[in-house]
Amino acid sequence: MESSQIQEIIQSQRNYFNSGKTLNVDTRIEYLKKLKRVILEKEDQINEALYKDLGKTSSESYMCETGMVLSELSYMIRHTKKFARKHRVMTPLAQFHASSYQMPCPYGVVLVMSPWNYPFMLTVDPLIDAIAAGNTVMVKPSAYSPYTSQIIEEILTNVFPKEYVSVILGGRKENQALLEEKFDYIFFTGSPYVGHEVMSKASVHLTPVTLELGGKSPCIVDETANIKLAARRIVFGKYLNLGQTCVAPDYIYVHTSVKDKLIHEVIQEIKRQYQDLSSYGKIINEKHFDRISKLLDPNKIVYGGKTNRETLKIEPTIMDHVSWDDAVMQEEIFGPIMPILTFTNFEDCINIIKEKPSPLALYLFSSNKTRVDMVTHSVPYGGGCINDTIIHLATSNMPFGGVGNSGMGGYHGKEGFKTFTHYKSIVDKKTWLDLPIRYQPYSKLYDKLIHIFLR
Incomplete structure (x- = not known):
């Protein structure tokens, strides 16, 4: 046009x-x-x-x-x-x-x-x-x-x-x-x-x-989380629409003590939720397919990783032993790749996230109320969930947006x-009374009255 x-x-x-x-x-x-x-x-x-x-x-x-x-x-x-x-x-x-x-x-x-x-x-x-x-x-x-x-x-x-x-x-x-x-x-x-x-x-x-x-929305899983349920809900949020969701969990930040268990449960959930990949969907076009494919590191893939450029499909994929320097951590993935990073100290984990650009969403899987309060009060992000993913935007009773x-x-x-x-802020002033205190010449009496009214 x-x-x-x-x-x-x-x-x-x-x-x-x-x-x-x-x-x-x-x-x-x-x-x-x-x-x-x-x-x-x-x-x-x-x-x-x-x-x-x-x-x-x-x-x-x-x-x-x-x-x-x-x-x-x-x-x-x-x-x-x-x-x-x-x-x-x-x-x-x-x-x-x-x-x-x-x-x-x-x-x-x-x-x-x-x-x-x-x-x-x-x-x-x-x-x-x-x-x-x-x-x-x-x-x-x-x-x-x-x-x-x-x-x-x-x-x-x-x-x-x-x-x-x-x-x-x-x-x-x-x-x-x-x-x-x-x-x-x-x-x-x-x-x-x-x-x-x-x-x-x-x-x-x-x-x-x-x-x-958008941005890289973190999903934190600490050692107090219900790992089996966390895996189910993370898989739903991460691979919905093949990860082409602005509030998808971009990466998983998990406590080292529960990492292996989480990966095992995530794999089981992928197998359960995506038995039939014919209904899995596709990447929007070749440009984005190629961009996402370049983020795959064969040495770090622990599940999935297969791609088909003809059908524009990428398997639900998990990458372990990922560091902040990896290509997959340099941009919003917007695709079905789940990078796994680990932490040992929760406060250090939070401080690292706070140093990054403010994400559109943040997800925390934990049963520790102190940690929940720490994340919701001190970390800047658009919105998110405790012990779930994505669903915070599915309501007309709360605003959705970033920061x-x-x-x-x-x-x-x-x-x-x-x-x-x-x-528009409007004052409808009546005409039957007109207080003189705002008009010049000012007097000591008017000054006293103004001090009474405005305090």
């Missing part, structure tokens, strides 16, 4: 927003209900698209994509009216007599740029929150998941007029053209590298951004509504 066409769409959305048509809360809710109906009608086509792009089974597609979207829609349909109300707050005595309140107002024209790894959920979830908040939205799905992008375009075109929600297909050229334009808010999910570019472009227009990025190098801002549920909302 040419830049001039993109500019034309942006202008039509700005005109639509300025008309006030998105401000009616009942209208927003009706569109969300319509979106839910169409998604339910097209569930089979969504599953088919996700299978073509990523090899996802219908079960995984519903659990991790369509079902998550429907859950967010149900939440927003129930709560948008409450979230959109003005919120009264106390007025200082010095401002007597007045009422004070915060008025939730949409930003305007929003750009949502989404990735390929969960292409349906990570596109439609932020769209839902932006619509609930009263914005118009331009959606730019990834070019790496073309089948899902096509069904997204079909669904959104069916539900919304294009001046309300538009889908821009294409690749790098379209991304660059969009980032040259002025939006009122940008929501980006992707790599930290591209996140830098998005923030740089947004700064030209002083456009606020939410960046959902530092792993992102800024959050969304889901109420936090998602707030992300796409500016809250």
